Amino acid sequence: MMFIRPIQRQDKPALLQLSTKTGSGFSSLPNNENHLEQRIERMIATWESKCPLSEQGYLFALVDSETQTLVGVSGIEVAIGLNEPWYDFHVGTQVHASKELGIYQQMKKLSLSNDQTGNSELCSLFLDPEYRKDKNGQLLSKSRLLFIAGFKDKFSEKIIAEMRGVSDEKGRSPFWESLGRHFFSLEFNQADYLTGIGKKSFIAELMPKHALYVDFLTEAAQKVIADVHPSTLPARGILESEGMRYEGYVDIFDAGPTLEAYTQDLRIVKKSRLREVKISESELLGEQTLLIGNESYQDFRAIIGSPLIDSSHIYLTQEQAQALFVINGEQLRVVPLFEKENNL
Numbered sequence: 318m319m320f321i322r323p324i325q326r327q328d329k330p331a332l333l334q335l336s337t338k339t340g341s342g343f344s345s346l347p348n349n350e351n352h353l354e355q356r357i358e359r360m361i362a363t364w365e366s367k368c369p370l371s372e373q374g375y376l377f378a379l380v381d382s383e384t385q386t387l388v389g390v391s392g393i394e395v396a397i398g399l400n401e402p403w404y405d406f407h408v409g410t411q412v413h414a415s416k417e418l419g420i421y422q423q424m425k426k427l428s429l430s431n432d433q434t435g436n437s438e439l440c441s442l443f444l445d446p447e448y449r450k451d452k453n454g455q456l457l458s459k460s461r462l463l464f465i466a467g468f469k470d471k472f473s474e475k476i477i478a479e480m481r482g483v484s485d486e487k488g489r490s491p492f493w494e495s496l497g498r499h500f501f502s503l504e505f506n507q508a509d510y511l512t513g514i515g516k517k518s519f520i521a522e523l524m525p526k527h528a529l530y531v532d533f534l535t536e537a538a539q540k541v542i543a544d545v546h547p548s549t550l551p552a553r554g555i556l557e558s559e560g561m562r563y564e565g566y567v568d569i570f571d572a573g574p575t576l577e578a579y580t581q582d583l584r585i586v587k588k589s590r591l592r593e594v595k596i597s598e599s600e601l602l603g604e605q606t607l608l609i610g611n612e613s614y615q616d617f618r619a620i621i622g623s624p625l626i627d628s629s630h631i632y633l634t635q636e637q638a639q640a641l642f643v644i645n646g647e648q649l650r651v652v653p654l655f656e657k658e659n660n661l
Contacts (some may be wrong), residue, residue: 318383319453320640321460321610323541324360324376329353333640339443339542346390346441347510363395364615371399374472375464376441377617381448382640389457392441393465396473400433404520405479405566405575408542411528415485417582421581425531429524431564433575439466439478455654456608459554460619462585463610467617467650469580476580478556480572481549483541492572495538496599500524509570524569543567543574558656559584562597589652590661593630594643601625601632606654611641618642621654626661 324332336348347353362368372394375620377552379389397403406427413422433654439461465472484490484505490497492504500523501508505556512520531539545553545565553576560583561576568575580586585608605627610619618641627634629647634643643649 318380318620318636319388319448319451319642320385320458321377321378321456321617322380323364323615323617324357324378326357326361327646328378328387329357332357332390333441335387335390335445338445338628346443349510350412360392368413370396372410372481375461377457377460377464378449379453380446381519388535389439389444389453389460389556391443391457393461393472394438394440395447396435402431402520403433403489404444404524404548404569405433406569406572408531408565408567411530419473421538423461427531427567428528429526429569433477433568433577435473436475436477436577436578439474439476448642452654454551455555456619458552459585459608459654460610462559462583463589463608463619463650463652464617465580465583466586466589466652467610467612468614469586474580475577476561476565476583477575478561479568479575480553480573480635481546482568482573483546484571485631490541490571491535491537493570494568496529505570512570526552538572542572544574549573584656585652588660589650591648592626592651593629594638594645594647595630595632596635596638596645597632600634605658608621608652608654609637609641609649610644612648612650616642626651 323625332352332353336346337487339346352420354525359372360374363373371562374392375393376392377388378387380387394487409426409428411424414420442458444457482490490505497586523603556576561578563574564577566575567573601624606621606623609622611617620637
């Protein structure tokens, strides 16, 4: 059985190993032992209520119960841009017109923005390629939203998620080659790595503050604005199915889209319901695939399953109850795994 739990200190070696598989453009899980150790400590301090708002974050581990192996991670940052500025590009429109000459021209432009400051961010989603099956990606991504649904007071009113932009098999980004390289004189992977380990001051120091016309970029760069890396398509689809949308903001390095939504509008936040646990000796199956999580803040657990459910109870096997850290009579938060399924 696969289950979600909070990150732990002993996960550092597995997390470091997982970071070697992420590839270019995945800045939130850099292959840097010191940074990952500091991040784990910051996550634990958040759960222990020892972090200021500007440093709060959560990191969840997907674990294979048979081997106790960590095979994926996903995270939430509570309020971005409060310690260091948060940068992205806003894709807007500039109109150039002359009635005298009969000219009217709409031109797309990129404007450096801090508009996402203070929002919560879904981040650091990565699943070991060997485990990209059996709805594991759905569990890894959507369990964060179930946690948010249970503890809405911990998060901002708006949630965003930066999607990995387009780069080739050698880690080259056409957007970076056409724009970023002229201002930073760095390779894309190097700039991406520096932001991943928290060294972001160079962005404010070197990035132009004036608007940039999209038409001045190469055709290859223009085509990838708000597009995602092929390996990120499933992650984008999952978040869009939950109510997140692209609203005109892109990453300043690879032009990957930022998806966003008001927290209260997320499907899982709106549709999840509480049910009382009943543990049965034999497995009682229902008709829907469910995302199931406990209501424990510090010992949060989540699984996917199809147990029988009625208007007041959910009927678990002993194995499911153990994975969820619950006993008879306790409450679980439940929601259909997919939007197309019936509401509870």
